[in-house]
Amino acid sequence: MSSQKTVARLSLYRRFLKILVSEEKYSVFSHELGKLSGVTAAQVRRDLMSVGYTGNPSHGYKVIDLLNCIDEFFKSTESANIILVGIGNIGRALLSYFTQGKSSINIIAAFDTDKTKINRVINGCHAYHINEMSNFINEYKVKTAVLAVPAIYAQSTAELLCELGIKGIMNFTPVRVKLNEDIYVEDMDITMHLEKVLYYSK
Amino acid sequence: MSSQKTVARLSLYRRFLKILVSEEKYSVFSHELGKLSGVTAAQVRRDLMSVGYTGNPSHGYKVIDLLNCIDEFFKSTESANIILVGIGNIGRALLSYFTQGKSSINIIAAFDTDKTKINRVINGCHAYHINEMSNFINEYKVKTAVLAVPAIYAQSTAELLCELGIKGIMNFTPVRVKLNEDIYVEDMDITMHLEKVLYYSK
DNA sequence: TAGATTGTTAATCGATTAACAATC
DNA sequence: TAGATTGTTAATCGATTAACAATC
Numbered sequence: 466m467s468s469q470k471t472v473a474r475l476s477l478y479r480r481f482l483k484i485l486v487s488e489e490k491y492s493v494f495s496h497e498l499g500k501l502s503g504v505t506a507a508q509v510r511r512d513l514m515s516v517g518y519t520g521n522p523s524h525g526y527k528v529i530d531l532l533n534c535i536d537e538f539f540k541s542t543e544s545a546n547i548i549l550v551g552i553g554n555i556g557r558a559l560l561s562y563f564t565q566g567k568s569s570i571n572i573i574a575a576f577d578t579d580k581t582k583i584n585r586v587i588n589g590c591h592a593y594h595i596n597e598m599s600n601f602i603n604e605y606k607v608k609t610a611v612l613a614v615p616a617i618y619a620q621s622t623a624e625l626l627c628e629l630g631i632k633g634i635m636n637f638t639p640v641r642v643k644l645n646e647d648i649y650v651e652d653m654d655i656t657m658h659l660e661k662v663l664y665y666s667k
Numbered sequence: 668m669s670s671q672k673t674v675a676r677l678s679l680y681r682r683f684l685k686i687l688v689s690e691e692k693y694s695v696f697s698h699e700l701g702k703l704s705g706v707t708a709a710q711v712r713r714d715l716m717s718v719g720y721t722g723n724p725s726h727g728y729k730v731i732d733l734l735n736c737i738d739e740f741f742k743s744t745e746s747a748n749i750i751l752v753g754i755g756n757i758g759r760a761l762l763s764y765f766t767q768g769k770s771s772i773n774i775i776a777a778f779d780t781d782k783t784k785i786n787r788v789i790n791g792c793h794a795y796h797i798n799e800m801s802n803f804i805n806e807y808k809v810k811t812a813v814l815a816v817p818a819i820y821a822q823s824t825a826e827l828l829c830e831l832g833i834k835g836i837m838n839f840t841p842v843r844v845k846l847n848e849d850i851y852v853e854d855m856d857i858t859m860h861l862e863k864v865l866y867y868s869k
Numbered sequence: 870t871a872g873a874t875t876g877t878t879a880a881t882c883g884a885t886t887a888a889c890a891a892t893c
Numbered sequence: 894t895a896g897a898t899t900g901t902t903a904a905t906c907g908a909t910t911a912a913c914a915a916t917c
Contacts, residue, residue, distance in 0.1 A: 468908075470908075472863050472866050473859055473863055476862040477843075477856075480841050480859075494875095495875080496874090503842075503844075505909085506874090507910070510876070519875085520876090521917060522874040522875045522876095522915085523873080523916085524917085525874070525875085538866075539862065539865070539866055547861075554763060554767050555764050557763065558761065558763050558764045559857075561756060562756045565756050568858060570861055609865055611861075632867075632868040632869075633864040633865065633868030635860065635861055635864045639679065639682055640705075641704055641706070649868060651864045653860060655761075655855070656772070657675055657678045657679060657682075658675070658837065659749075659853075660678040660772075661671065661674050661675055662836070662837045662851060663741070663772070663835065664741055665674075665834075666833075666834040666851060667834075670883080670884075696898070707886080708898090709886070712898090712900070712901095713885090713900090716899095716901090722900090723892075724891085724892050724893045725892085725893040726893085726898095727898070727899085
């Protein structure tokens with residue numbers, strides 16, 4: 466099992482490998498890939514080893530094969546359908562980012578309880594009442610949700626998502642929700658991170 | 668010197684302490700604050716120790732004094748003026764998040780090179796050509812910037828920001844920019860983090 | 870072979886957890 | 894005093910770095 470940091474770096478490598486393919490570069494050394502992604506060459510080698518891809522000392526790594534290998538590692542990522550819960554400032558911001566962008570990740574629906582926000586299209590995404598979430602999750606086999614509700618509803622909404630079968634949550638609220646061990650939660654508290662930068666900018 | 672993780676957690680504690688103040692709760696134990704912020708009681712104690720605040724075994728920590736102490740730790744954070752560089756999808760998303768929200772953090776200006784985007788107001792924030800950045804940074808003593816330009820411009824723009832005196836960068840691009848040691852960079856690659864969640868949701 | 874890069878193991882580093890004496 | 898919480902030290906854990914033999 467790869468560590469969280471390795472998974473994160475593999476996602477980075479993949480992006481740069483795609484660029485290398487477009488530049489018709491067919492092989493790459495660990496230190497080259499490392500330089501692109503800001504990681505030491507040894508770290509790159511260890512990460513690639515952990516997904517079972519092996520290079521060779523004379524040519525390094527074959528870009529296309531390695532890319533396929535990482536794609537395989539992430540498997541269903543490409544066709545992933547995710548939902549957004551909470552259409553506030555941050556929710557709308559994410560919608561415009563993911564619907565307007567050329568990202569491979571699709572937010573298939575957004576949910577809220579506010580009547581003025583539901584049953585219409587917001588930033589290119591259909592918005593529904595949170596009661597309809599269950600149907601969507603079942604029908605589209607959604608496993609991942611973006612949580613962007615007000616802080617006070619974070620815990621209860623997260624618990625609801627778990628009951629409906631969600632396995633991974635990207636949590637944009639400041640609350641560290643407590644859930645079963647088998648649910649993966651990635652905390653993305655933008656304000657907190659920004660305060661960190663402000664602290665170190667002094 | 669506190670570790671990065673301690674700084675991050677202090678930012679969290681502060682938010683919950685503000686809530687406690689509004690609830691007129693005047694003292695708090697480490698395990699209570701820990702439960703709110705999803706941190707062990709021992710960790711909370713160690714973090715608070717590291718900012719020099721000391722509680723007592725019978726009443727725990729005084730909420731107001733502790734809050735003042737953490738505010739002091741973050742010092743100039745409150746009145747912080749920051750700028751945004753790059754008014755693409757993510758840039759606009761951040762603008763709407765920070766200008767519409769009741770955040771204490773102000774994005775005082777946004778910069779781009781695209782003529783269709785500059786010299787007008789976007790999501791409540793004035794947008795200027797990147798050439799005018801120097802004046803703004805000097806005049807408003809800006810030390811922190813949000814970097815949200817296309818990946819290929821990430822490194823060069825980051826270097827420009829350093830030359831103009833920026834000390835901390837919140838980096839929303841997928842590129843790990845290489846800068847002088849004394850510049851703090853916080854990487855916030857949303858797509859990468861989302862792919863991580865997708866991976867663990869399988 | 871010589872040179873550079875690879876996979877792999879040992880050493881280092883830092884942060885978290887566990888344990889406990891000191892304190893109100 | 895008894896009980897709970899505090900500050901503090903030692904043990905644990907995991908990831909990174911350094912070192913090196915194996916390989917093309």
